[in-house]
Amino acid sequence: MKAAVYRGPGDISIEERDRPEIEDPTDAIVRVTHTAICGSDLWFYRGEEDRADGAPVGHEPMGVVEEVGDEVRHVEPGDRVFAPFAISCGECEFCRKGLHTSCANGASWDEDNGGAQGEYVRSPHANGTLVRVPDRYADDEDALESLLPLTDVMGTGHHAAVCANVEAGDTAVVVGDGAVGLCGVLAAKRLGAERIVAMGHHEDRLELAREFGATEVVSARGEEAIEEARELTYGGANHVLECVGAEAALETAAKVVRPGGHVGYVGVPHVESAEFVEQLFFRNASFTGGPAPVRQYAEELMVDVLQGTLDPSPIFTKTVDLDGVPDGYEAMDQREAIKVMVHVGA
Known part of the structure; x- marks a missing residue:
């Protein structure tokens, strides 16, 4: 064969x-x-x-x-x-x-x-x-x-939404515009999220995110993206889906989650520094996920x-x-x- x-x-x-x-x-x-x-x-x-x-x-x-x-x-x-x-x-x-x-x-x-x-x-x-x-x-x-x-990818995006505790009426932020992130948008919509902010760097993918149910998109990079997402969510979201695994994506998720909120992570972690954990610690945020x-x-x-x-x-x-x-x-x-x-x- x-x-x-x-x-x-x-x-x-x-x-x-x-x-x-x-x-x-x-x-x-x-x-x-x-x-x-x-x-x-x-x-x-x-x-x-x-x-x-x-x-x-x-x-x-x-x-x-x-x-x-x-x-x-x-x-x-x-x-x-x-x-x-x-x-x-x-x-x-x-x-x-x-x-x-x-x-x-x-x-x-x-x-x-x-x-x-x-x-x-x-x-x-x-x-x-x-x-x-x-x-x-x-x-x-x-x-x-x-x-x-x-x-x-659809099951993985769904796992991110479940681990982020997304329910009807919630506001969710999805970090990543790859296939898993896009499926995370679908999953958050399916679970009833009222607002979904999709974060990524590719306009064509973010347009598909809108078609899948994202109500807002953030295409900036670095700290500018974090500030824009926090502004859109009035200081941070209670439900964040991390769908990449790269160090920058994990740091972004840790900084846009609201104190007491939930990060569902499904991207395979590839990091040199785990400083993002400190951000989660001081926000009393839960960090739940893994292989879907x-x-x-x-x-x-x-x-x-x-x-x-x-x-x-x-x-x-x-x-x-x-x-x-x-x-x-x-x-x-x-x-x-x-x-x-x-x-x-x-």
């Missing part, structure tokens, strides 16, 4: 790999039809995060079940499924608490199971990981493209997508086939695309 492979900073190669096979009775083999390139993939692509030479890449698979192990009961061959970025058993202490990203038996897609930017993946713990798409939508391309962000347990939110969000009240698909501003994945990485690295969808097959 063909799959995308990491060969060093700035180098993603499409190579022939062995097709994964059933190894355990809880496994399933999925023929990938859709997948995506994630903003978090750019960390290793830019050489800012370790990744082994030759490692398969990708963690947002959607496809059709080809084969299942003897203990798989929740899906069967022919089912259309999608899967969160984290593999989880669905049965351990942490899965039962809704913390699937802390699964005691968890794994990732870029280990020895094929990588999700390829033609096939092996899903360990298929009962706990794979989410079945209702049959009536199994071949509905529009529905599938709207569901694909539930593998990661996307599996916990999948069915809830899928209902809204399929009934037409939630559509995150506009975050995909470029579509490639599997051979075009290297170009997709470059487009995202150069900020020429918000998020790239990969059509692998029918």
